[in-house]
Amino acid sequence: MLHRPWVLLLLVLLSVQAGAELKPFRADTIKEIQARYQGQPFLLALWSLECPPCFKELDMLARWLKEYPGQNVVLISTDDSSVADQAWQVIEKYNMEKVDGWIFSDDFAERIRYNIDPNWHGELPRSYFYFADHTRHAHSGTLSEQILTRWVGQQ
Amino acid sequence: MLESRKILAYLLIVVAPGLSTGSHAETDCSTDVSIHCGKTPSATFASDGRLWATFVQGQHVYVSYSDNQGAAFSAPVTVNPHPEDIYTNGENRPKIRLGNDGQIYLSWTEKTRGMHTGNIRFSYSHNSGKSFEQPRTVNNDGLLTSHRFDQLHVSPSGLVYLAWLDKRDQVRARSSGEKYTGSAVYYAVSTDSGQSFGKNFKLADHSCECCRLAIAPAGADGAAVLWRHIFNASTRDHAIALLSADGKVGDFNRATYDNWQIEACPHHGPDLAYSMPGTYHMAWFSDGDDQKGIYYGRYNFSDGSVASVRAIDSEPGASHPQVVELAGHVFFVWKTFDGDRTRVQMIESLDKGETWSALRTVASTDADSDYPILVKYADRLFLSWHVEQSYRFEQLWPGSDKRTKSD
Numbered sequence: 001m002l003h004r005p006w007v008l009l010l011l012v013l014l015s016v017q018a019g020a021e022l023k024p025f026r027a028d029t030i031k032e033i034q035a036r037y038q039g040q041p042f043l044l045a046l047w048s049l050e051c052p053p054c055f056k057e058l059d060m061l062a063r064w065l066k067e068y069p070g071q072n073v074v075l076i077s078t079d080d081s082s083v084a085d086q087a088w089q090v091i092e093k094y095n096m097e098k099v100d101g102w103i104f105s106d107d108f109a110e111r112i113r114y115n116i117d118p119n120w121h122g123e124l125p126r127s128y129f130y131f132a133d134h135t136r137h138a139h140s141g142t143l144s145e146q147i148l149t150r151w152v153g154q155q
Numbered sequence: 156m157l158e159s160r161k162i163l164a165y166l167l168i169v170v171a172p173g174l175s176t177g178s179h180a181e182t183d184c185s186t187d188v189s190i191h192c193g194k195t196p197s198a199t200f201a202s203d204g205r206l207w208a209t210f211v212q213g214q215h216v217y218v219s220y221s222d223n224q225g226a227a228f229s230a231p232v233t234v235n236p237h238p239e240d241i242y243t244n245g246e247n248r249p250k251i252r253l254g255n256d257g258q259i260y261l262s263w264t265e266k267t268r269g270m271h272t273g274n275i276r277f278s279y280s281h282n283s284g285k286s287f288e289q290p291r292t293v294n295n296d297g298l299l300t301s302h303r304f305d306q307l308h309v310s311p312s313g314l315v316y317l318a319w320l321d322k323r324d325q326v327r328a329r330s331s332g333e334k335y336t337g338s339a340v341y342y343a344v345s346t347d348s349g350q351s352f353g354k355n356f357k358l359a360d361h362s363c364e365c366c367r368l369a370i371a372p373a374g375a376d377g378a379a380v381l382w383r384h385i386f387n388a389s390t391r392d393h394a395i396a397l398l399s400a401d402g403k404v405g406d407f408n409r410a411t412y413d414n415w416q417i418e419a420c421p422h423h424g425p426d427l428a429y430s431m432p433g434t435y436h437m438a439w440f441s442d443g444d445d446q447k448g449i450y451y452g453r454y455n456f457s458d459g460s461v462a463s464v465r466a467i468d469s470e471p472g473a474s475h476p477q478v479v480e481l482a483g484h485v486f487f488v489w490k491t492f493d494g495d496r497t498r499v500q501m502i503e504s505l506d507k508g509e510t511w512s513a514l515r516t517v518a519s520t521d522a523d524s525d526y527p528i529l530v531k532y533a534d535r536l537f538l539s540w541h542v543e544q545s546y547r548f549e550q551l552w553p554g555s556d557k558r559t560k561s562d
Binding site: 048049050051052053054055090107108109110111114115118119120121122123124125126140141142 | 244270271364365416417418419420421422423440442471472474492494497522523524543
């Protein structure tokens with residue numbers, strides 16, 4: 001905050017391009033993501049602006065990623081694209097701009113959810129730990145650093 | 156296409172004079188305000204058979220009515236004159252309830268600045284829906300925090316109950332460095348047909364912060380409320396309580412025992428329906444250690460017991476159950492999704508929920524859809540369901556065979 005006007009200008013510039021950074025996640029995007037990380041472990045983490053515990057998780061995840069910067073993380077907002085700007089502001093708040101970020105962008109959210117996992121009922125946060133062979137383990141509720149670190153050990 | 160639209164519009168003008176918003180076929184949602192184009196509609200019948208509906212479009216709550224059971228609706232009337240951001244999702248929608256003397260009551264949740272914040276808003280009409288009073292905020296703490304998930308009820312004696320989830324106690328706890336889990340359940344009562352509300356009463360600390368409440372009648376003056384609670388810091392099962400107009404509330408009781416250990420937002424509130432004095436039908440969803448899926452159970456306030464608990468549907472994609480008792484039948488509907496098609500399923504019980512009929516699909520779509528909502532009128536049951544840009548209002552019971560006999 002040394003040069004306050006400069007900070008403000010930066011914020012304005014960032015907000016102008018806000019939203020552009022979250023890619024549209026559609027009904028078949030899950031396949032695209034799985035193909036992109038073929039042969040690699042990754043964490044698929046779903047969150048929403050409407051979910052207070054998700055913010056706790058994002059905060060923890062941001063801290064954890066500083067310790068484990070090489071881990072693949074895919075962050076998906078289940079809000080719709082009309083609030084992409086707000087979702088992006090949250091990503092910025094937690095300094096996760098470089099994380100592979102997406103936002104639900106299909107009017108039929110149930111179909112997107114079903115394609116990710118028919119057994120997921122929409123509760124948030126929801127996460128999937130993918131191993132290198134893409135077997136995966138689902139988790140509902142806020143993640144902890146211990147769970148994440150244990151997963152790294154299992155990879 | 157344009158020609159057929161014109162013909163339809165003409166037919167509507169000729170066939171249904173005085174009704175400016177008809178069936179959705181001729182509605183253009185880029186320009187029209189209508190229940191089809193709006194978000195999260197719901198409806199209730201007046202005793203004279205007029206169907207009153209509310210929905211949100213843009214930054215306004217609207218009210219519209221139908222005299223032919225949803226086939227065509229009147230020109231929508233704006234409830235809030237000044238635009239405001241309004242929560243519209245399955246768990247947060249405007250509510251419309253009617254008084255004994257033609258009063259129309261509305262509540263909704265305004266989205267305020269920042270994340271997860273809101274105000275409980277209320278308005279009413281005492282001139283048969285021609286105009287609505289200036290909306291007011293009913294939560295009285297003046298804090299910018301979460302006051303959301305409003306639920307509205309009018310007792311048979313005419314008292315107006317407004318209940319909601321409130322984070323004022325969490326704000327206070329945080330400012331003194333304490334931890335506070337979840338939200339609280341608050342309510343307020345109007346004894347003068349909505350012109351004013353009494354104090355904000357606290358019903359319970361530590362509710363889940365992201366699931367709708369369910370409310371049902373209790374005697375001439377009271378109300379019963381069912382909500383997802385946080386037991387023992389992390390178990391998100393349900394609690395039930397009776398509300399009274401003077402704010403004197405006893406302890407709440409546990410109503411479901413699914414043992415859902417989760418620090419998350421289920422976004423999946425329960426439903427509650429009056430059966431007989433002290434006895435209520437409950438419908439809920441859980442993904443607990445002990446029970447997973449859509450459930451039915453019957454709660455008895457006299458001894459706090461829960462009877463006839465039954466897993467209705469444990470398939471993936473089963474969600475958002477509703478329950479209603481009507482003319483000796485208990486009807487239970489919920490939504491299923493198989494990856495392609497969304498269905499509204501219904502079962503019924505003739506013995507107060509002890510045994511249930513085989514499942515019947517009463518509606519379906521391959522488009523995006525809202526929660527299914529049950530609406531009663533006299534001895535008939537209707538389904539209110541918003542599917543993409545089309546509001547469907549259909550009679551579910553009696554079915555066509557029985558209707559011929561009774562009509």
